[in-house]
Amino acid sequence: MSDWTQGPLGRLVVAAEAQLLATAMDDIFGLELLQLGRWGAERELLRSSRTRHQSVIATSAVGAGADLLANPARLPICTGSVDAILLPHCLEIEADPQAVLREADRVLVGQGHLVLLGFRPCSLWGLRAAASRSGFPPGINRFIGERRMREWLGVLGYEICAARHYLYFAPRDARAAALGAAEGRSAASLLRRGLFNPQPAGAYLLKARKRTYTFTPLRTRRRERSSLLGAVPTPTT
Numbered sequence: 001m002s003d004w005t006q007g008p009l010g011r012l013v014v015a016a017e018a019q020l021l022a023t024a025m026d027d028i029f030g031l032e033l034l035q036l037g038r039w040g041a042e043r044e045l046l047r048s049s050r051t052r053h054q055s056v057i058a059t060s061a062v063g064a065g066a067d068l069l070a071n072p073a074r075l076p077i078c079t080g081s082v083d084a085i086l087l088p089h090c091l092e093i094e095a096d097p098q099a100v101l102r103e104a105d106r107v108l109v110g111q112g113h114l115v116l117l118g119f120r121p122c123s124l125w126g127l128r129a130a131a132s133r134s135g136f137p138p139g140i141n142r143f144i145g146e147r148r149m150r151e152w153l154g155v156l157g158y159e160i161c162a163a164r165h166y167l168y169f170a171p172r173d174a175r176a177a178a179l180g181a182a183e184g185r186s187a188a189s190l191l192r193r194g195l196f197n198p199q200p201a202g203a204y205l206l207k208a209r210k211r212t213y214t215f216t217p218l219r220t221r222r223r224e225r226s227s228l229l230g231a232v233p234t235p236t237t
Contacts (some may be wrong), residue, residue, distance in 0.1 A: 001093075001139035005040050009171065014040035016190040017088065017117055017203075020166055022048035024207050028113050030083025036072045036104065037090035038065060039117075054075055073099040077107045084113040091149075092118060092140045098152065105156050110212035114158060117205055119143045124170045125202035130145065136171070146204045158208040165201030168193045 004010045018040070025033075025048055033051040038058040042065030046054040057075065058066035064219060070076055072094055085104045091097035108114060119125050123141040129136040129143060169191050193201070 001137060003039075004137050004139075007052050010040075010103075010191065013167065013203075014044055016166060016188070017161065017205075018044050018047065019188060020164060020191055020205055021045055021086075021115070024115060024162060024164065024205060025049055025084070025086075025113075026029065028084045028115075030109075030112075032082050033084045033086065033088040034077075034082045034107070035088065036100065037088060037093060039088035039090075041065070045086065049084075051083060055144050061178070073103050075103050075107055077193060080109045082112065083109055084115070086115045088117045089119070089140065093140060095141065097144060101152055101156070103211065105158075108210050112210045113161070114153070114208045115205070115208045116149060117203065118146070118149060119167075119203045120165075120201060121145050123167075123200050123202040125167060128171045142191055149206060153206070157211050159211050160206060160208050162205075162207040164205040165203070166191045166205065167202030168199055169202070170199055173204075 001190060005014055014234055028050060030051045033046065033049050033054045035046060035056045036056070038056060039045065043056065046056070055067045056065055057070050057072065059067045059069065059072065061069060068076075072090060085108055087100075087104065091100055094100050103113065103186065119129070119140070121129075122145070123138075126143050129140070135141065146163070153160065179190060
């Protein structure tokens with residue numbers, strides 16, 4: 001996967017996602033932002049972050065840019081200590097994506113943000129992955145659809161704040177654009193649909209907020225409050 005992200009097509013996809021995240025994380029503030037999984041060049045997706053600190057957790061020592069090596073399903077991080085978490089195709093790489101999502105929910109603070117990047121199965125990129133024996137992009141086990149991802153987030157009590165589709169190119173056309181055009185211009189063209197790229201979107205971005213609800217004790221009215229001294233207790237079940 002590291003070789004693919006450093007190739008022409010991989011660099012184009014990561015550059016497009018970096019531009020997309022610059023807008024999606026514009027209103028995310030706090031002390032700590034955590035990226036689960038190494039994706040692209042060193043901290044390329046975190047350059048637009050407005051949090052005070054950014055950390056990258058990787059599963060292997062191959063490559064550079066990781067601050068910690070750990071299992072994404074068992075993070076050595078205190079509960080409720082991270083303000084925002086970025087999952088750039090991490091759930092598609094890990095064998096148990098729901099366990100990784102639950103672990104990310106554990107370390108995230110209340111009202112914290114969760115940003116996910118994923119490929120769409122019902123797209124030309126999904127067909128390309130289905131036709132490949134080794135997976136496409138290499139190292140990704142499966143594509144998780146946006147609808148299923150919304151269901152998982154809904155079960156955990158998250159509210160979807162923003163959703164965005166991108167990669168309006170076939171993989172072969174995107175590779176040709178990466179080889180023939182400037183990186184900034186071609187990456188921006190992947191983010192919007194036009195007359196020259198009418199194909200369905202190959203990937204999506206979801207931005208969700210963790211909702212926490214506290215119990216508020218209800219106080220009885222003064223006229224309904226019974227005296228504690230000298231009153232006969234009322235039998236209950």
